[in-house]
Amino acid sequence: MLHIARRALWWLRSPQGVKYTRYFLGSVITTVISFLTLTILYGVVHRWGAVTCTVIANVVATIPAYWLNRTWTWGKTGKSDTWREVVPFWVASLAGIAISMVTAAWAADLARAHHLHRLGQTVLVDGANLAAYGVLFIGKYLLFERLFLAAERRRRAGADDLRAGSVPEGLAPVAPAARTALASGPAPSDALPLEEAVTASVD
Template identity: 30%
Template sequence: MSLLVSARAHVTDNWQRLLRYCGTSAVGVVLGQTILRVCYDLLGWSGLVSNLVAFIIANIPVYFLYRGWVWDSDGPTRWGRVVLPFWLVSLAGLALSSLAVGLVDAATDNGWYITAASVGAFGTVWLVKYAVCDRYLFGAPLEGDESKQIFLGTANDGSQSAGVR
């Protein structure tokens, strides 16, 4: 199956989840950019420090919204299997965003350019983050998806272990 056909099927089957993901991401962007602009414009912090503070504060509610509302995952929190990988993917966005914000901050003191650099960088990681969250962190196994059963650690007796996916 081609990537385009596979993506189209995923969107068709998961449009509500995708809509919730977009809504949660919009909340994260608004919250994060508001914090960034308060830190940068009102508190006079550097673009990098403002970006880091905004990232940390905004990603806490975003994680819980992704987990509970987007993927309806209410089981126990698995720090090594879910929380750490979520933050690692998020940190990739932070690294890219920090690089972009640092470069723009060195060139100008315009807060709108700082905002654009931050949003643009995080936006590039957005689709990858959805795929990781859906496939490995929060998503439920799809019918007929044997690879998920392997990740879930299905034993010979049909029971599932709580091991790493």
């Protein structure tokens, strides 16, 4: 048992364990944001139906979810790539919202069928939203892992290509020797000066 606990602690301290822990905590934060928004809109304000409130709550939570996942979990900085990061992230998030819409509609129908009061309806809709989050939790992690790591590899590859292309191939090793030769003046030649060559030939 102690061995298992040590292995688990070692894994949590590893880069992959830290990343997964941050992803989990980020999901908890965005889930709380979604639940609070949904509870206020559906349970307190009650201006729209369960499906509409669920969509609004998930869209509100998706905005901080992107930044938490990109900067905190995967440690990416700099400008976001619209087509390779932002768009795929929102497509995945909208797919999750679509699933949440289905579960919210099912929960609302179930609440009406059993004539639940307002608190019971809110709890049921919140529970359906939580179930949708749970189903998508692992799938989103695998998608974001591939999404953000691929973007980071492309960025590093581009930086390496830029550094390699800044100096023409074969010039860098020659440059120090060329600078030394220029600084020390022309190299001595084994050839005789013209006057000495002529004199030698006459002799």
